[in-house]
Every structure is written in structure tokens, then in C-alpha cells.
Amino acid sequence: MGSRDSFSPQADSIPVTELKGVGAKMAERLGRLDISTVQDLLFHLPIRYQNRTRMVALGELQPGMVVSVQGEVQHTEIKFGRRRMLLSMISDGTGHLVLRFFHFGTAHKGTLASGASVRCFGEVREGVNSLEMIHPEFHLLEQKNKNTSPAEQYLTPVYRVSEGVYQPALRLLVEQARNYLRKGALIDWLPEQVRQQFDLLPLDKALACIHKPPADASLELLDERRHPAQRRLAFEELLAHHLSLRKLRSAMQHHSAPVLKDTGLLTGQFLAQLPFSITSAQQRVWNEIQQDLRCAFPMQRLVQGDVGSGKTIVAVLAALQAVEAGFQAAIMAPTELLAEQHFTNFRHWLAPLGIEVDWLSGQLKAAEKKAMLAALSGGQAHLAVGTHALFQEQVMFHRLGLVVIDEQHRFGVHQRLALREKGSSDGSYPHQLIMTATPIPRTLAMTAYADLDVSVIDELPPGRTPVSTIALPDSRREQVIERVGAACREGRQAYWVCTLIEESEALAAQAAEDSAALLRETLPNLSVGLVHGRMKPQQRAPVMKAFKAGEIDLLVATTVIEVGVDVPNASLMIIENPERLGLAQLHQLRGRVGRGSRESSCVLMYHGSLSEAAHQRLAVLRESGDGFVIARKDLELRGPGDVLGTRQTGMLQFRVADLQQDQDLLPEVANAALLLLEQYPQQVTPLIERWIGERSQYGGV
Ligand code: ADP
Ligand code: MG
Secondary structure, three states, X not given: OOOOOOOXXXXXXXXXXXXXXXXXXXXXXXXXXXXXXXXXXXXXXXXEXXXXXXXXXXXXXXXXXXXXXXXEEEEEEEEEOOOEEEEEEXXXXXXXEEEEEOXXXXXXXXXXXOOOEEEEEEEEEEOOOOEEEEOOEEEEEOHHHOOOOOOOOEOEXXXXXXXXXXXXXXXXXXXXXXXXXXXXXXXXXXXXXXXXXXXXXXXXXXXXXXXXXXXXOOHHHHHOOOOHHHHHHHHHHHHHHHHHHHHHHHHHHOOEOOOOOOOOXXXXXXXXXXXXXXXXXXXXXXXXXXXXHOOOOOOEEEEEEOOOOOHHHHHHHHHHHHHHOOOEEEEEOOOHHHHHHHHHHHHHHHHHHOOOEEEEOOOOOHHHHHXXXXXXXXXXXXXXXXXXXXXXXXXXXXXXXXXXXXOHHHOOHHHHHHHXXXXXXXXXXXXXXXXXXXXOOHHHHHHHOOOOEEEEEOOOOXXXXXXXXXXXXHHHHHHHHXXXXXXXXXXXXXXXXXXXXXXXXXXXXXXXXXXXXXXXXXXXXXXXXXXXXXXXXXXXXXXXXXXXXXXXXXXXXXXXXXXXXXXXXXXXXEEEOHHHOOHHHHHHHHOOOOOOOOOEEEEEEEOOOXXXXXXXXXXXXXXXOOHHHHHHHHHHHHOHHHHOOOOOOOOOOOOOOOXXXXXXXXXXXXXXXXXXXXXXXXXXXXXXXXXXXXXXXXXOO
16 A cells, blocks of 8 residues: 555556557547546546436336336338438337437448347437437347346446547446556555545545446435545545645745844834724734744745725735835735725835835836836835736846735735745745635635635724615615715715626726716716726726715726725715625625724615525625625535635636535545645655646646
């Protein structure tokens, strides 16, 4: 166990061309399914199964059944109707059935000659005069064993196929690959002890069973992917991911980082000039960061804090520690709007302390940009704020000590890891602080962020009032507009948010422009502003500034304002078409209000009539203001890809495992990882390679 003991070749080094029936052409087709070795074939798992283990008498057939049947061909004919088709009638003495084919060759009719015994599998339908199967899978039985040939002994796997590689061929190939299992061609990297402790099947048994489940295996369990054989593989895959992130983390700990010795001078001045004192949660998280920054290896810390919990202050404190120690800090935000806001705030707070804050955006004029770049590389600028423009090649830092990534969920894991490289020199890396308002349930965080230390700001600043939330159909738009008008006349400020139709910033911008026009017309006494993602930062900035200053009553916006935007006097938010967004995203949006001491409200104005499920989702928001509760529900209702914002980024894409469904495995996976690292360290790398391969490098760290 665990070592390449026998001399049998290993499945990952046996090309598929070794198998019978695989020539160059077939190998190329298999390549399109990402199958090039016997191991790939073994891990090409069925997507579902068919039960052909029981033969049903023709007399017992009912429409809708998906079954195996057998009978003798009575007659076969080609019919010329609107479509040419081949019809074959079979019977078994208890009843009969018509087989109907629209695609057939000339030989087909002869094959299904009268008297032939045929076995078919397919779905039974109500035909014109009798029950029928359309395009059943079928094969002929030899006359001599037509009465003895047994039904299938195993459930039949159905695989993902591609052009030129169909089910029967694939099944035969997998069958051959299974034979290699018996020869020990696939080492089980999970030691006996681990398997026993976590109640896992041996790998070869699990794979053998998944490809060929015995007739008595539960089809229901298999289809829901809860069969022990499938769970064994899901466990192993999650374990491999978990271990790869852990390895990444320990690899970082072997790198060096600047020791950021703090004098407390700048941070003290900064805190003294704030109009409030920091919460004990902010203080605790800052202490944790302070400790990390004093270490000679790079900090990799994730700060989670609900919207409005005051993460920015913590980022400033960390940045000041870097500056005190004679280094620079870079703060990266996911949108221009948020970067601008940080820039404005930072400059406001830090200029009095004699700190120069630099600003890098994709939209800077060439001359401005040149000056900014020079200030960064020359070391005159202490702090750089910007979007991912910060990490373009031309950007050189003088002495970068800390990188802060705000609203991390908007970036992919690849970007996050690639950023570690930026600012590294001679094996020394900047410290990294990652901030997110997406509260990830603990078990999920263990897997998604196994490479990070996690701090939680679990307290909101005092004096916040909960946002009361209601859902209304947009047939009541007029009333809602009236209400907005009344609120603004009382001196309140409001957001009117037009949500994105997936991916289409252009359409959303259009919707926002239309809404703004309508609102200006209906509420002529109000000052209505507009911001959306298609405006240039130079166009948006004055609008945001005016809204912050209270000169604009009503701000119409797309979801560009979702992250970070902070205007405490705004206390009313209307969200159009909330049903288009996930709960976590709605919670983020709603977090723009309820920042001052005034009673705040949020109106979810949905379109048309909502499905039961959509009602339930919106109800979660009405009932809870706690980001963690909402995230958990969101996870239940939508799945982790959405919660983590990783749909497009390719992070956490599993072959077998499903974070949603296999959540309950995660704590055990974490324990198994520890056991493996401690007692079987030599198994770790091959395990990661099997499941992740080169991808384990993610950003190439
Ligand atoms: P988020 O965690 O969502 O990024 P911010 O950092 O934008 O939150 O903070 C939200 C608002 O709360 C800001 O106006 C900020 O100045 C204010 N704030 C932060 N910390 C405190 C505190 N300890 N007491 C009072 N207000 C605070
Ligand atoms: Mg923020």
C-alpha cells in the first residue's frame, strides 16, 4: 500500500492506445473527452445509470417505463409516410411492442428479420395502435441461447460521450480499463488507517463499483451521487484540493517577507483623528494582523466582515504599519467606483499625517499615469489605491510591504494567487490582506480558503438600525415612487438600483437611464443623479461626490454600487428586479443603507409574479439582516459557485465532488488532511497530482 510496490505499470502512464480497439483516430476522439490514459478512462465517471437487470414481459408494459424487453420479430417493414421509417413488431406471447426507427440503414431491415430474437432497452410510449419504443438500443440473441441468455447482471453506466465515441464503445473501453484495476495499476493513496477512520471504500473497489454497480445497488443513491463508492471519490477529490491549498500555504511560509516593525506613531495619530473609536472586533482583528506583519514570512490573512462592519479602517491600520516600517502598501478594489472612494477616504484621512496616496486607474491620462508610476517606483508615494490596474507590468514599487485586496470575492483565486508574485523579489513576498463581505460558512471556508488564516469582524459599529425590508410587485411602482418622493422631501437620501441582466452591463445601463428619466419626470422637485458602469470615472466621481454631500436626493444606479459605497445619510433603497440576483449580492446592496442612525428601509420591487422559490428567497432577506445566516441560505438555495462568486473564475471546479451536496464531508476532509500531512506526508503529492495535476499550481506559486 502506498508505494509503487509491484512492477505493474501505473494507469496514469498507460496510454489509451494500449487498449484493444483504440487506434490513432479513436485516441484523438477520446482526447476530446480529456481521456488520454487508462487512468483518465477510470475517472471518466458515469453521469447516470440504466437498470437493465430485469426483463419485463411485453404484456406488463406501461407507457413511461424505461425497461429491457425481449421478443421475437413478427414482421419488419419500411413505411413511407411524411417521414420514411422502419417499423418492427416483436412479441413474446404475453403481448407485443412496436420498435420505430427514423434513422436506419439498408441492412437494418434484414437484421430485424421475422423470427429473429431481439433484446431492447428504451422508453415505452403510447403508439397509434400499440405500445412502442422509438430508437431503442437493441441487439440480437443467438437462437440457441435466446431462452437462457440472462438479463444484465449490473446496472448499465451512461457516460458523457462525444462525436465518434458512443456508449457501447465507451463501456467496452472502461471494461478493459477496469481489468487494470485488478492488476494493481491504480495505487490507493489513502492509507488503510485513513480509510478505516473515515469509513471509506478502497479506491479500486469504489471505481469498479461506480462503473459497474451490482444489480442490487440503489439506483436512487447512485443518481443522487450518495452511494458509498461515489462518496469515496468525492472525499478523495475534496481532500486533494484541501491539501493543495495547504501546501500552498506552507510553501508561502517558507518564503520571506519584510518584517514590518510598527512604532504606533501613525496608527495612533490616525485613530485619534477618527470621529469614533473602533469596535472591539476591529481591535481584535487589527491585533491579529499586527502580529502577522511583524513576522518574517508573508501574512496571508482573510478578513471577513459583514457589510458595514468597518473593514476599511482595519485596512488603513495595516497599511500604516507598513508605512511606519518604511514600506509601501497597495490597496486593490474590484471596481473603479470603489477604488475612487477608497482613494478619496484615504487621502482625507492620511494627508494630515503627511502620507502620500497614489491613485492608479485604467482611465488615467498618460501624463498623470506617468507621474503616479514614477512616485511609486521612486518611493515618494507611500500608498497606492486602484483597481487591478495596480498590477499591470509597468507598475513598479519601490518597497512594497503589504497588498490589501478588498472585496476579494470579486476576484478569482487565480488572480489572488498571482498577486502574490507581484511585488516579490529575491524570494521575498509582500504580506497579503484579503477582505471580503461574503460571509462564508465555516466548513466551506475551510476548503475554499485552506491556504489562508481567517479573521472575522463579527460586530457592527454601534448605533446602526436594522434595515426593514419589504417585497412588492412592480405594479405598485407609482406608490413606490411617491414614497421615495416623500422620504426625500424629509431630507432623506435614496438609491434606486437597476439590476443587471446577466452579463449585460449595456442593458442595465440603459435600464438605469430610463429609470432616471422617469423619476426625474415624476419627481421634478428632486435632484436625481445617475451612475452606471458605462460611465467614465471622471463622469461618475462628481455624481458620487454630490450624493455624498447631500446635493443629490436620489441616486439611480446599476449594481456598480454594490460593493463598498458608503453614504451614511442614505436610508432608503429600491431594488428593481431583485429576483435576478443572489441573496448574498442583495444583502451587499442593501448594506448601502442602514449606515447612519436613521431608520432605513429597502424595497425589493419584483417583476411580474414570483415563483414559490423566489418568494422564499426574498423572504430570507426580509427576515434576516445577518450576512452569515443569509449566506447559509443562499448556499442551500443556489450552491457554492454563486456564493463564492466563482462561477466564471474556474476556482473549485470539481470532477466528482459537489461542495453543496458534499458539505457534510468537509470537516472530515480537513481532519483527514491533517492525518495525512502528519503521518503519511509522502502520499500527499501524488494525491494532489492525481486530481489536480498542473492545476495545483493555480497562480503558479
Ligand atoms: P465595510 O466593512 O462594508 O467595508 P466600511 O469600512 O465601509 O464597511 O465602514 C462602513 C462605515 O462605518 C463607514 O462610514 C465607516 O467610517 C464607519 N465605521 C467604521 N468603523 C466604525 C466604528 N468603529 N464606529 C463607527 N463607525 C464606523
Ligand atoms: Mg468595504
